Amino acid sequence: MKFIHAADLHLDSPFLGLTGLPNSLLADVRQSTFTAATKIFDQALAQQVDFVLLAGDLFDRAEQSVAAQAYLFQQFDRLNQAQIPVIVSFGNHDYLADQHQTVAYPANVTVLGSTVTTKTLTLRDGETVAISGFSYPQRWVTSDPLPDFPAHAATDWHIGMLHGAVATGSADHYAPFTVADLLGKRYDYWALGHIHHRQLLNQEPPILYAGNTQGRAINETGEKGAYLVTSDHGQLHPQFFETAAVDWATATLDASGVTDLTALGTQLTTWLTAHPAPRPTLTALTVTHLALTASDLASLRQGDWLQLYLRTHARQLKAAQRYLVALTPAVASQPLAAPQLDQQYWDQGAQTVFTSENLQATFGKLAQEPVLADWFGQKTVSTTLQQQAEQILAELMGEEDHDAS
Template identity: 65%
Template sequence: MKFIHAADLHLDSPFLGLTGLPTQLATQVRHSTFVAATKIFDRALAEHVDFVLLAGDLFDRAEQSVAAQAYLFDQFARLQAAQIPVVISFGNHDYATDQHQLVAYPANVTVFGANVTTTTLTLKSGETVAISGFSYPQRWVSDDVLAAYPVHAATDWHLGMLHGAVATGGANDHYAPFTLEELQQKHYDYWALGHIHHHRLLAENPPIVYAGNPQGRAINETGVKGAYLVTSHDHRLVPEFFPTAVMAWETATLTTTATTLVALGQDLTTWLKAHPAALPTLTALTITTSQVLAPEEQARLATWPALFQRTQRAALQAANRYFVRLVVAPPKTTLVAPELDQTYWEQGAAQVFTATNVQTVFGKLAQEPSLAAWLAQVTPAELQEAANQRLVQRERGDEPDVP
């Protein structure tokens, strides 16, 4: 048996907050989720897989564009022509609405409903495969849905599909929370997970696998992106990751002794030559100076990043990079505190500056597109550093006025 497990295609991702990109790169970014998804369907055809599992968030939002719906219809039709079934569960981004019923998918497609159900496939080899799953009926599913999943059926294989997150026991368990023990108690042969945008093997026997997303969409979605080709060996299922992204995201740092913007640009050009990227890479670079720039240099700092990108296009193109964020930070300063105070500060910061807490603090503010775009570009570590620098400024008495 051979199948593909993919998730979180996020077709129609708006890529908010990316302004000033070269025209060709901007077009590539807008189309990237579609191109990456096509690589999955191409691989399914090339490998002659028995079926394809898509574990949620095929679309970026519940209101899908005509283009995105038509694209998936065409891809499913390609698989139908090759007699390859597709099994779908919708997630928290594309939760099941009436819009999913506007066009009937080809006959090879099975879509799970709001309740956990099981579909059974009979493969060309004669093997039988039971697949259990469900689709989100609304954006949040806080209940423990695992109780509704049946135990291993009387089939050769039983697979589970789940778009969710490992339970934390807190108030923010909104995404079909589960524990590894619950999954393992079902005695399935494979769990195809979605929701987390980084591919990850939670357990090996049986494989409990997050496919991650095929294409990174923001600076917090770094790393290799793709899907899994899963093959049976001696009645075991072995997942093999394969990359699909057409562009990458990366955060980086550069420490320099430059005291002028001209020298800063020269050091940055040298960094680009030393760090070429394999894929077109949208890069967030923080440059830390070992000395404070002169006041006249600081006065011109606001326009320097844009000027560098325009005048150094050849170097950027040769390195296969474009800076979506280019920040020049002054030398780091720290508060002098008793050892006990510093220990409490570090422990508190580790507990406060987490992705979950950031989402909780922003709450409904994150539903506003511009704020959501900014939040997608910043990491908890960067927020912690900003808070630290603000405390330093307050201690010195030079905290900037806030209107």
């Protein structure tokens, strides 16, 4: 048996906020989710797989464009001509309740419904495989879906498809599950979606996130792609293959000795020459050990200097295949000192304010936007917000001390 496990294609991602990129590159970036997805279907045909699993969030938004729908139909039809079945589940970005699909998919496509169902396939070699899963009926699925999954069927193989996240015990919005419960089903493979970084949760049987096929923002760095899964002596072996057309990366530039923006530009150009990328890479650069004047630092923080650099060094950027989307001066973190505010009261207040419940309530209706909800659900967000609040407070108190003097 041979199949492909992919997830989180996010067709039609808008890639907002990218400024200063060459027009041709910007066009490639906005087309990149389609370019990456095409590599999945090309691989399916080249490998003559038995079927393809797409585990949620094929589209970036519930309101699917005509271009995205037509593209997916065309790709499914390519597989249909080769008699390759496709099993689709929709996730929290393209949930069923807001589907506006105006085209019927080819006969080889099975779209899983809002309740757990099982599709059974008989493969070319006579083996049988059961595939169980469901599509999100609405944006959030807060209950554990595992009780609705059947036990291992009387087939040669049984595969589970699940677009969800490991349960944390609070504010679980995405089909929460435990690895123990997945193992309890005795399936031969779990094809997971929703987490955009590929992760292996269990070796045997394989329980893994394929990750998304194309990074969409600076927090989606690393290799992006899908898995080609093959059987051998009663076990399934996933092999990752890359699909991304454009990479995202973070890097650090040591600017020791740099005291003005001209010198910074020279050092940055030297860094680009020494760090070429294998494909177009959108890079956020943190610059350390700067010794700039206040006005130069302000220009750097506001982005004015970076925009000028991008326009005047287009040739060097293209040669290195690196395109700077952010240039951030690193500021040494300082402990919060509160000469006019009792430190004890700040600490007590922080413990009260920065609770998950209070942050959730403050976030309010913003959680209705899927992209913001996904960001807010990340484990590091609470810590980051508190650190930023402490930094702002420290700066404000520093200004007070300066005014008082």
